[in-house]
Amino acid sequence: MSAHPSIAVIIPSFRVTRHVLGVIDRIGPEVGRIYVVDDKCPDRSGQLVRAACFDPRVSVLDHTENQGVGGAVMTGYAAAIRDGATVIVKLDGDGQMDARLIPSFVAPILAGEADYTKGNRFFDLEQIRAMPPARLFGNAVLSFLTKLSSGYWHLFDPTNGYTAIHADVARHLPLGKISRRYFFETDMLFRLNTLHAVVVDVPMDAIYGDEVSNLRISKIVSEFLAKHVRNFFKRVFYNYYLRNMSLASIELPLGFSLLAFGGIYGALNWAQSARADVATPAGTVMLAALPVLMGAQLVLAFLAYDIASVPLRPIHKRIRACAQGAYV
Known part of the structure; x- marks a missing residue:
């Protein structure tokens, strides 16, 4: 894919100082703008990027208080829309997502085949063996719950944070209502379904290294279940009674x-x-x-x-x- 100045990348930054500079270096010339959102990072990753990164495409946005990954992405969406982006890609700063796949995520949107694309680490059965068993089981359960609550029955791997969205669709999302923390990716799918947006899975392989996850499954099980039930009934009401x-x-x-x-x-x-x-x-x-x-x-x-x-x-x-x- 040739250079496309209207493609923007958002990198939520929280405790990723060991990886974020490498992630930026691997982003290809097809991307016109890169937004690093420092989500009140205790390691001051935003300052690190300002001091050590000389890529002219990079802008650092700072939060005065921690808002979670969803809040960081919403800040990036608002900035990219304001700057005239056409497609907005969300890429984690911990190095698990291959930046070379950005053209694969953007292509279906630019071709008019999708409004939103997301990664699917379960497409290649051989690569699944590299995934930790706990994540494999957890994703299978969450995928089924997400199918019910979001209405996207053809999707899998709902917590995958490698995504791309058309700016016109992002502009119509209620950015202030979307979950700010770990339920963000799943809540995005629910909101997209209420707009009748087309969502497509993009095959990808995960990269597991020395990154440290901040997610604790035991703390979010009950929260996720309650929010899935809430979103299911809200979606049914919107789609089957309010609108049709x-x-x-x-x-x-x-x-x-x-x-x-x-x-x-x-x-x-x-x-x-x-x-x-x-x-x-x-x-x-x-x-x-x-x-x-x-x-x-x-x-x-x-x-x-x-x-x-x-x-x-x-x-x-x-x-x-x-x-x-x-x-x-």
Whole structure:
């Protein structure tokens, strides 16, 4: 890919002083602007970049207080949009992401095939062996939860932070509402789905070295689960009731209602029969089982509709066309 001044790279910087200069050095000439966001780094990585990096493309942005990776990326988005970027790439400063892959992330967006691209470390099965088992299992669980909450059923590796987005799409995101910390990447997908943006996975290999992760799984499990549940119901409300109505809008609540009725009715009668030490009548069993079966079928029908509703038409083209039309 030749030089493209409207491609910008954002590097959130927090305790990455050992790697950030090398990451910047590996960014190719196709990138026009590089924003290093010092997220109140205790190692003063922003000062290091200012003192040791002489790349004219680099600008250092400072936070007066730590905002998390999401907050750093939002600051970078705002700066890149203000400076006229077309595509904005987010690249971590710890050296795990190969900067030589930037053209692969940008190409689908510039070609009009995607609004947002993200890395997928699970594409090459041979390379998966290099991933620590704990991360492998954790990503598999998080991927399933993210499919439910975001609506992007074709994606995997949702916590992958190697991403690129069209600036016109980023401009329409509620930047002030997106999660500021480790739930950032997943919350981004939820917000993108509410815009009906097209998201594409880009195969990549992770590089594991001596970097230190600040993420502690035990501290974020309950937080992630609660936020996934919240985003699922918000997405369903936005897409199936507020903006549109379809058969799926009836299937989900009716399915849940039948499941709840059958489960509660069956449990109460089973408990009553157990206390009386008598067999539960066949009619009672059927009256409990039939709603459960019907409810399960309706929920599965909703999921099938939801899976088939993954956005396929990039929205940045329509946003650009509407903006141009406004000035005609």
